[in-house]
Amino acid sequence: MLWQSYLKNFKSYLTLERSLSENSIEAYLRDVHKLWQYLEIAGENDINPETVNEKHIFNFFTYMGELGLETTSQARILSGLKAFFKYLLLEDVIKTDPMDLMASPKIGRKLPPTLSFPEIEKILSVIDLSTPEGARNRAILEVLYSSGLRVSELVEMQLTECFLDIGFIRIIGKGNKVRLVPIGRDAIHYLEIYLENIRKFQVIKEEAGNYVFLNRRGNKLTRVMIFLIIKDLVAQAGIHKNVSPHTFRHSFATHLIEGGADLRAVQEMLGHESITTTEIYTHLDREYLQQTIVDFHPRSKKHLKV
Template sequence: MAENSIAKSWENYTKRFRHYLKLERSLSENSIEAYTRDVEKLANYISKNFPEKGPKELDLEHLRRFVNTLAQLEISDYTQARVISGIKAFYKYLMYEDEISEDPAQLLEAPKLGRKLPDTLSYQEIVQLLESINLGEPEGHRNRAILEMLYSSGLRVSELTELKKSQVFEDVGFLRVIGKGNKERLVPIGKDALRYLKIYEEEIRIHQSPVRGHEEYVFLNRRGKKLTRVMIFLIIKKTAEQAGINKNISPHTFRHSFATHLIEGGADLRAVQEMLGHESITTTEIYTHLDRDYLRQVLTDFHPRK
C-alpha cells in the first residue's frame, strides 16, 4: 500500500507541475511534454531503486545516482543536460509551492557542453539567395517576401508561419510578433521586406481564396491555407540550390545571419536581444563570439603582420 501511495504522490506532483508549466510559465506543449518525460524518468528510477522515496524525500545524492545511470546508458551529454534541466525545473516548482524547504537539485551538475556557433550567411550570400528567386513564378513574390522578412526581422520560423495581417504595421515599419511562451514583442521590418510584402499582398494574395479559418494569416499556400514550417524549409532548400549555395541552410540560418550582421555593424547587444526575443542576454552573447571570429579573420586577411 505504501508503494502505491508513493506512486500516486509522484503522479500527483507531476500533474500539478504540468499545470504550472502551462498556466504560469506559458510553455509550449512540446516543452511541457519534455519536462514531464524528464520527471517520469526520475520517478521510474526512484521507484525501482528507492521505492520508499517520494519526490519530497529525495536529496542530492539520489539525484546524482539517477544522473549517473543516464551516463551509463550512453545517453549523449546534450540529452543528459536537457533531462537535468527538467529535474531542476521540477524542484524549483516544489520550492515555489513551499512543498520543500531546500532544493536538492540546486547543486546538481550537468555535463559541460561545447557551445556550437550557428551557421551564418554572409551579406553577399543573402543577396545571392534573394536574387535567385524567379519572380515570374506564381510563388516568386511570396517566397521573396518570406526570405526578406526572415532576414530583415530575425523571426523564428513559427513566428513567420503564425504571422497575421493584424500584426503587420506597414505605416510605422514594425511587426507585433508572438514568440515563445506567448510573449509579445515589437520587431522592426526593413524597407525591402516591406516592399516585397506589399507586392505579394496587393498583386498575389488578393487573388487567393483563403480556406475558412486561414483568412488572417499573411502567407498562404496554393490551396489557401497558412504555410507550414516544413514548407518554409523546402522553399529555403530549393532557393539555396538555385543560388548555388552549398551550405546547410534553414530558416534559423536567416535569424543567425540577422543577429550576426547587426553585431558586426556595431548594434547594441540589448537591442539585438530585444529584437530576437531572447529571455536572457547570455543567449544573445553567442553572437559576440561570432563577431570576434569575424574580427580575427579580418586581422588575418588584411593586417600586414597578421
C-alpha cells in the same frame, strides 16, 4: 563611469603607444563596449573593469554564441578584450588577467553556419518574381532576414499584426510573449507586393483568413514548407551550406552585431528571454529599434536600391 574612464584611457594607449589605425582602435573599443553592455543586461551593474573575472568572460562569450555570432567573430572580439585587459595589467589596475584561460578555438559552442551578405543576395537573386510563389518566397526571405524571426513566428504572422506604415510587426513568440519587431524597407516593399498583387486575389480558406503567408490552396504555410522553399533556393544559388530558416535568424543577429548594433537592441528584436535569473530586462523604445535596423542592417545601407 569607470567603464567610460578606462575606455578613454585605453583609446589613448592604443593611439599613442600602439600607434594603431583609427579603424583598429574603434574595433577594439567596440569589443570592450560589448562586454560592458552584456554585464548591464545581465544585471551585473556593479561589475567594473577591475572586478571582471573569468566567469563573466565565459558567460559573455556563451551569450554571444546564443545570439548567433560565429566562432571567427568571437575570436576577433576576444583579441580586443585581451588587448584591453593587458593594458589594465600594464597600468596595475588589475593583478590577474581574466582572459588568461580563454582560447579562441574553445570559445562558445558550434553553431549552424551563417550566411554572408553576398550569399543572401545570391539566394534572393534566383527567386523567379514573375510567379505568384516567387513573389511570396521573396517576401518570406526578406522578412526572415530583415526581422530575425523564428520560423514558427513567420508561419503564424497575422495580417492584423502588421503595421507596415510605421515599419513594425507584432509577434507572439515563445511563452506567448508579445514583442514589436522592426521590419526593414526592402522587406516591407516585397511584402506589400505579395499582399497586394498575389494574396489579395487568392481563394482563401476561412480558417486561414488572417495568416500572412499562404500556400496555393489558400491555407497557411507550414514550417516544413518554409524549410523546403529555402533548401530549394539555396541549391539553385549554388551555396553549399546546411541552410535553414534559423540560418537567416543567425545571420540577422550576426550582421547587426558585427555592424556595431547595441546588444540590448538585438536581444530584444530576437525575443530572447532575459539572461538573468531575476528577469531584469531593458526594454528599448520602438524608434531606437527601428533606427538600429536603418543604421546597422546590410539591407538598409543607403547605396542599396529597393
